[in-house]
Amino acid sequence: YITGESYAGIYIPFLTEKLVKAPLSGVELKGFAIGNPFTDEAIDSNSQMDYDYNHGLISIESYKAIQKSCQNKVLAQCLYYDRCSDDCGKALDEANAEANTTYLDPYYLVGDKCVLDDQITTLQYHYVRPLHRGTVGPCSANFATTYLSQENVQQAIHAFENTTISWSQCNFNISEIYSRTYSALPKYPTILSAGLKALIYSGDVDSVVNFIGTQRWLTTDGLNLTVKDKWHAWFGPDKQLAGYTERYTNLTFTTIKGAGHMVPAVRPLHGLYLFECFIYGEQACKNFDYPKDELEYVSGAEPDYFDDDSSVSFTVYLYIAAAAVLAVIVGGVWWQRISRRKTAYVELKSGATTYQTQP
Known part of the structure; x- marks a missing residue:
């Protein structure tokens, strides 16, 4: 199985198509799964303001202004590259100002924003405020930056010789010269016709690569897949409603309630259950044992795990x-x-x- 998330929405379809057309000896490709997949720049980016408006981040006035000024435009050109008309750019700027995007995490809307100021505080914060099991806090990227910027760490992983750099999770020196991305949609007919198991899943509180854009390229705006099993809720092993799912021809689309851009980081139990049901089948995974904690006990599950x-x-x-x-x-x-x-x-x-x- 090939799995990934985010920009894997581009490289996994390309890689999978390559393996379908030119199989590797000794490798039996069974399927692929991609979470919150960035797949088609136009379709994905054009859904962002629809998502923001429907989640109460921007006013109806700003939303109507965007609809009027940004018709037939690829919003990615404005949101990421600053290549759009003055009217559309102004409407988007005003909407983003309303949403106060500096003080929220667009990849996990219900999460907190990290407010740490320096690396020393970053290291101390982790010990002062321990996190609940299975939850990635808002400052995880700060912790990673602090850790990976240490000289002994960079030497241990053989990153550089005789020098130390400040590590960054997004290197803008690279992204600024990255001028084009191809849609992955043309790759899907080949890989879906190969009979592979396919899962596309979306954490529903990711506003950037959101489920609205994904549903659009799966259906009317892209692949136009035929629905086999209609939209319905699915439940985790903790007896809680975990999201919604719909099955198309040779592909399943599933949302995970309350999860952001990286589903397993904030919904580990439901993420694990989703993956194992995808690989082994729903009937098999229903018989598996899953860890339970105090919160699940309160919600009705039987407690069999206490640390x-x-x-x-x-x-x-x-x-x-x-x-x-x-x-x-x-x-x-x-x-x-x-x-x-x-x-x-x-x-x-x-x-x-x-x-x-x-x-």
Whole structure:
């Protein structure tokens, strides 16, 4: 199986077509899966403002202005390359200003934005605020930058000799001279006709390579695939609604609720379940065992996994609670005894007779 996400929407169809036309000996290609796939620049980019408007990021006035000023234009030329008309560019700039995109993560809209200022704070932040299991925090890229910029790390991975550079997850020196990308859509007829298993999946809170554009190139604006199984919800092993799915001829499209651009990073359980059902089949994966945590227990799943830290914490809290209850009981008994002594003393004084000595 060949899998990937994001720009893999370009290179996986190209690679898969190559393997279909010129198979490698000893390699039995079964299928491919691509998450939030950047596939066709025009279709994908033109869906971004539709997504932003429908998710409450921009006003209806800005949305109508974009529809009026940017008709028949490839918005990628404005969003990424600054090559568009003044009217369209102005409408997009105003919309982005409304969305305040500097302070949100467009690849994971429901996540936080990293607000760290320097590398020292970056290193400290990780220890001060531990993350819930299976969640990638907003500053993960900062942590990676700090780690991969260290001289000993670069030497250990043989990145450079006798020099150290500041690592960046996006090298703009390269992207600025990257002037053209080809659509991957022409590759699909060949690879889908080869009988391969195919999965296209989308985290539904990624605004950049969003599910709207993906659905468009799968259907009316691109491949025009025929629906075999209509749109319906699917559920994870935790009994929670995990997203929606629709099966076309030789391809399945699935959304993952609450996931961003990198599905397994923020929805690891549902991501794992999705992949294993894709590879082994739905009936087989229903019989697999999956890890469960406290949150799944609250939501209705049976708990069979608690980490050591959680168990220790629970035991400590149990002892503290027991000690507190014991202290209350002892205090109550002591207070009752004191109260009884005071009451008896008052009654004795009030019932006493005064005697006088006769001279």
